[in-house]
Amino acid sequence: MSESRIIKKDEDFSEWYVKAINDAEILDQRYPVKGFPVYRSWGFKALRKCFRMLEELLEEDGVMPVLFPIVIPEDFLEKESEHIRGFQDEVFWVTHGGREELSKRLALRPTSETAMYPIFSYWIRSYKDLPLKVYQTCTVYRYETKHTRMLIRGREVFWNEAHTAHATWEDAYEHILKTKEIYSRFFDKFDIPYVVLKRPEWDKFAGADMTIAFETIMPDGRSLQIGTIHHLGENFSRAFDIKYLGEDQENHYVSQTSYGISMRVLGAIIGIHGDDVGIVFPPEIAPIKVVVIPIPTDDEKKNEGIYETCRRVKEEISSKTDWEVLVDEREDTPGNKYYFWERKGVPLRIEVGRKEVEGNFVTIVRRDERRRKKVKVDELIDSINLEFKKMHEALREKAYKKFNSMVSEAKTLEELKEIILTKGGFVKVPFCSVDKDGLECADVLKEYGISVGGVRFPEPDEVEDGSKCVVCGKKARYMVWVSRPY
C-alpha cells in the first residue's frame, strides 16, 4: 500500500484518486465481485461520521430512523409503471432459498419506495398521521453496466434515503424546500461547493413529478451528482393506495417525497480537498482529528520526557474536548509517521521533541498547510480550535474558487464543446425547452458526452432577451447547466 511514487492530482486526477483511496486504506477493491467494495476501518469510520451528521440533521427535522427489508417482491416493484421501467434493467434478483426455487422472485432493493409504501398504507389513516417522515441508512443494489468507480459508482451503494408523505402537493413541495436547506447545511459542513439544479423532464427519477439534484465538480472537470430530492406527487400513493381521511371527512391520496445522499459525499470530499500527498479531511469527518508524534533523540533519558509529554498532551485534549486523538508510539521514524498520517488526511499533527519539552511548547502542523507553528502547551486547545476554524475557511475558499472557475457560459455549440473539451465543469447555455420537447436537443449534446443537468433551483438563471438554443437555434426559454457527468 505504501508506494512512494507521487502522482500529481492536477496531472492525472483519475490515477491520483485511486492511489489516494488506496494509500489511506479507505476501501479495498480486491473483493471478487465487481462493484462490491470492502470498506476498511478508516474509510468506514469517515463514512459513519458523515452519515451520523446527516442523520442528526434529519432527526432535528422530525425525520425518524427505520429499517425496511432488503428484498422487494417482484409484484410490488412493478406497481408503479414508470418506476419499474426505470429500474428493470438494473435489479439483482434472488430466486432460490437453499435448494428450493422461490415461488416469487425477490429484488434486492435498488431504492426503497416500493418496499416502504405498501406499509405506509397501513400507517396512514387520517390527516393526524401526516406528515409521515422516515429515513434509513442502508445499502442498495444496482446491476450497473457502466464502468464502476470507487465511492462514485458501484453495484452496492451505501446511502441514506428519506421518504415522506404529506396531505397536499404543496405541503410536499414545502418539505422539498426545507430539505434543500438541510442538504445544503450538510455539504457546507465539509466545505463541498455545489449547485442545485432542477432536472429536465426526461431525466427525472423514475416515478417522480420533479427531481432536484445537488451537483459538484470534481477536479477533472466532470460533474458529480451528490444528492437528489424527488417530488413524487401522487404517483406512488395511487399505485399503493395510500389514502388519508381528511378534516373534510373525505379520503385523499397523500403526496410524497423521497431523497437521498450516498457514499459519493466521501468521494467528493476526497476528490475536492485532497492534495498531491493524499487525502485532506475536514476536521468533522476525520476518524482521528489529532495525531501526536514523538521525535526521540539519541539520549534515552530525554526520550522518556518526550513520550510523557506526548501522553500528557493527549490527556489534556481528551479531557477537554471530544476529539479523537492518538499518540503514534510505533517503532518508525517521525518522517514516515508524518507521511503515514498525512496520506490518511488527519487534520492536525502535533510534534513533540527535545526542544518542545525544554521550551514547554509543542509544534503543530495543519494538514492543508503543512506549516509548523509553535504553540504554548496551556494554549493548545484554543490554538487547535482556531486552526480548525481556519482550516475550514481555507478549504472552503479554495474549493469555491475552483468551483466558480469551472462554471462558464457559452452561446454557441462550438463554444460549449470547446469549454467541455478543455477545462470542463458546468457551462450555462441557453436552451429551448426542459419539457419533453427539449429531449431532441439534449440527445444531440449527448453525442458529445454532454448532459443537461437542468435549471438552477429554486431561482432559475435569467435568459437574455433574444437568446437562442445552442442546439436548434430556436427561442431559448431556459438557461440550463450542462456538463460531462460522472
Place this chain on the structure above:
Amino acid sequence: MSESRIIKKDEDFSEWYVKAINDAEILDQRYPVKGFPVYRSWGFKALRKCFRMLEELLEEDGVMPVLFPIVIPEDFLEKESEHIRGFQDEVFWVTHGGREELSKRLALRPTSETAMYPIFSYWIRSYKDLPLKVYQTCTVYRYETKHTRMLIRGREVFWNEAHTAHATWEDAYEHILKTKEIYSRFFDKFDIPYVVLKRPEWDKFAGADMTIAFETIMPDGRSLQIGTIHHLGENFSRAFDIKYLGEDQENHYVSQTSYGISMRVLGAIIGIHGDDVGIVFPPEIAPIKVVVIPIPTDDEKKNEGIYETCRRVKEEISSKTDWEVLVDEREDTPGNKYYFWERKGVPLRIEVGRKEVEGNFVTIVRRDERRRKKVKVDELIDSINLEFKKMHEALREKAYKKFNSMVSEAKTLEELKEIILTKGGFVKVPFCSVDKDGLECADVLKEYGISVGGVRFPEPDEVEDGSKCVVCGKKARYMVWVSRPY
C-alpha cells in the same frame, strides 16, 4: 394498535410478547415476505442504542468497524467444507442481474467468514499485522424453515459480527476469554441474566473448533441463545490461505475467532423485563428516557403555567444531561398519555399539574414501579439519577431471581422431563459425553424437544462421584445444561 385488551404475561407469554411489540410499535410484521421485519422508529432507535453500546465496547478493545459486501460468490462460500455443509440449505441465492443470468451465483451472506477471509489474506503479511480485529453491524440472511418469531428468528437478521486473526491458537483462546468479559458487560448493561455454555461437539458453529454461547431464559421457560463466540482455529485460514511471516522467519497459518450478537438482545430485554402493561426499557436503551406530561385543569389561565413548567423541566434536564426528554403536548387525556408511554417502556414519567406548579415540585413515576413520588424541582436531576440506579437494581434483582428459579437439577430422565414439561428453564443433568460419543444420548433427548446446551464455561459444574448419564446410565463425565430452546 391501541387495543385495550390486557394479556397477562404469565398466562400467555407468546401472545403477550407479540402484543407488547405491536403496541409499542417496535416492528411491523405485515411486510409481504416471510421473516423480513420492518423496524419502526421506536424499535430501530432502541436497537441502535443497543448496538452502539456494543460497538463502543468492541472499539475500546481495539476491534475496528468495517463493512464487507452482502454477496459472497458461490466458490468462496464453499471453500471451508464443514462451513458450507452447515449453511447450504439456508442460503438465499442471487442469480440474475437485470435480464441477464449471472455467470456465478451469489449468496446473500448468512454470516461473513467467507466474505472477509479472502481479503484477510491480503491484509495479513507478517506477525506485525496481528492481531487483526474487525467487526461490522449489518444484516445477514438465512432461509429458515422453522417458525419465524419477532426479534428471535427471521430470515433477515440484524446483528453485529466480529472477526479476529491471531498468531497462535492460544492467543485466539485468550481473545475469546476477553470477549466473554466484554459480552458479559454488554448484557449486564440491560440487566439480562445469562449462563455461558460450551457447546457440545455436535452443536458447534459450522467450521469452528469450539463454540461458546450466552444463554438466557425467556418467561415461558424456553432458553434463548443471545450471543456466540467461536474459536475457528486454523480451519478457515487453511482454506483461505491466511498466513503470516513470523519472527522466526517461517510462514504460519493464523488462528481465528468470530463472534456475534443479534437483534435477539432486544427480544430478550422486552421478554424479560416487560410487565402486563407492556415493555419496560432499562434507561440505557430507551429511545426517550423521560416523558413530561401536563395535567391541564378547567382553568385556562392556570394551564399556561402548567405547560410552561413542563417546558422548563425539559430544558432543565436537556441542559444538564444527555437524556432524551419529551413534553407530550398532544390533545389527549393525561391517562391516555400515561398508558401510551408506559406501553412504549419509557423509564420515567414526570407529571405536572396545578398542585405541582403551586407547590414547586413535580411528580415522578418509574415505569417498573408505577408509583408516584414528589420531587422538588431543584433536586430533579439527582432524584432521577437515583431512580434510574434503583430501577436497574430492581430489574436486575427481579430478572436474576426469576432466572435462578428456572435453573434446576435432575438425576433421572423422568425427573428431567417432568421439570421441562412443568416450569421449563435450564436443567443441569449428569451426562456421558460432549464429544461425538454423546450424540446418541442427545438424540434421545431431542425426541422430547430437549436440547443439550453444553457445559458451563470456563469452569464446568462439578460431577458428583458415581453419577450416571440421565439417558444411557453410563458413567457421567459432565454436568450439562439442557433446555427447550427457542
